[in-house]
Amino acid sequence: MHFLLGQFLVRPPYPTGSYAGKTIIITGSNQGLGKEAARHYARLGASRIILAVRSLDKGHDAKHDIEHTTQCGPNTLQVWQLDMASYSSVCQFAARVRSELDRVDIALLNAGLAPARHAVAEGNEVLFTVNCISTVLLAVQLVPKLQATAARFSVRPVMCLTSSVAHTFTPFAEKSAPEGQIFAALNKRAATDGSYGAREDLYSISKLLPILAVRAMAEKCSASKAPITINLADPGLCWSGLARDFSGGVGNWLFMTVVARSTEVGSRTLVHAAAQGPESHGCYLSGCQIEEPSPVITGPGGKELQERVWKELVTQLEAIQPGGTTNALSG
Template identity: 35%
Template sequence: MTMATYKQIESLMGTGPPAGAKQMQVMRWASKNPPKDPNASFSGKNVLITGSNTGIGLQAAIKFAALDAAKVILAVRSPAKGEEAKQKIIAATKRESAAVIVMQLDMSSFESVKTFAVQIQAQVDRLDVAVLNAGIAPPKYATEKTGWESALQVNVLSTALLAILLVPMLKDTAAKAGRPSQLTITGSFACQYVQPDELKLSPGEKLLEKMTSPEHFNVEKSYGQIKLLTQYVMKGLVDDYSYDVNGQVDVAIDVACPGYCSTDLGRDFPWYIALPTKLMHLYCARTAEEGSRSLVSGTLLGNAGHGKFWTNDVFTDPGIMVTSDEGKKLQRQAWKEISDICKQKMG
């Protein structure tokens, strides 16, 4: 790592929450202490952001465009909403229309993910940064046409498949640039609070089958469990896809948490959940713009952030279900199940 890079990383780092603070205390602290706003240049770099027509994804896209990214690629389910987002970005940054590309991507569909991976290679000649931000928080149990529970499909399986399919393009760009490309996945501190008894498996039981069953779904706990799987996916990608033939990192991979933000992520929740959520927003939520700063800074960490969890301007412990022996064992099982599904879908 060059001295310039050390200085850049140092400029992104903060103090983090007070030691020993409880969950609500951390959230309150975070709302009063938003992340630093990165000002590094992305000149000459192409940046992809999934789920970028609203919320923190849109705000991150605005930042990348303002920081002079050569191309900002908005991967969105609705092209019409993507075009609306593009106009907001252009209005906010005064960039040329050609600097923002809208592409259709439906993360509920394996086929859409595969089609997108082919199309992006045809539309841009390089990919320096990929931010896999698309995600949902369903208020009730539902499955996609694939048969998997909706959040498991969108936030985990399709995200893993897309990452794997983008790796060759990221590696090719890294080889040309002489430095690692970057893959950042949007995570959540909710993974830190998942308890071992939530994901206990019977002998021979598969984790994904357990998590996709209607009996397992719990609106209060499932989100944290899905975000735990995000950590598991990151670890699997690091082990299997991030190194070149010489054992050097050519795709730096991390998970970045924007913190608790006031967005429309819970827009479909029933009133008895939406109302306390609104009150929580008033008490301890960041704005979407503040949260998006962590996504942007997460893409600047390179080797320093490789395989790590970034939130509140610090690297932090992702929780007992990642760091414990039991968590590591579950990660290996989860990644094998996820990886096998991805390989099957890739043919």
């Protein structure tokens, strides 16, 4: 009910203001919410927008479309390769950011997927690889760049992860898996239960895990200690290509027609969250305001779950880049 009321009663504000001088990275920006967020930033005069995409062709199509509709300068948009299903691609992208960009004011970590069928990438169900592990890997690798931007330009950069109200729809059964076995239990279910309900639930979990990770990261780099803000934004239910694999029939089409926002309207929530200050550090925003996330996170056992998930994530991240997580979050 809360979700439905939000869809009907909250109209995210149309982004205004100037982004002149700002450098903005948006992952998953060749279509959908990421592309519309990029269009807002281009319209508002951002100096440099990196469209981080897995298909360069699709990225260039998006670039031309945004240039055509906003009349932004020819050098504003850059298309960079990033495949979140590959850890080496994530690390190469982060290394390129470190070496080629003098500043990063905003990083919108938005790329995500909701596949109807099980697939594995980097040893985990691809849902978790893309929506959670690679997203957190990229977040951790970008933290030092945002901190350096803060120190050099006296600004407070923001990293915003695209979240979802869907994270509140799951009881997260695997939270009671034995120590160190949460991802293993999730991968096992993904490999053995291909039902519609299970795929929906696993998607919800793939959006819940990054909330736990952001809360853990925010504790390690507190708002007062680190001059950057990390938050999450729920864009609401939007018409996009996300559920392209699911054929929901006429009922679903009707529901989406009545309830869903356009990706342009949904993208306003991302631009809004990325304009917030330290009060939003570690927070989940929905309907353009800070909201409590799921009771799975905030209720009894939530803190312990956060620590267990963070420990498992760090183990995976350290296997990808030894020392990377500790170093990035220590300073």
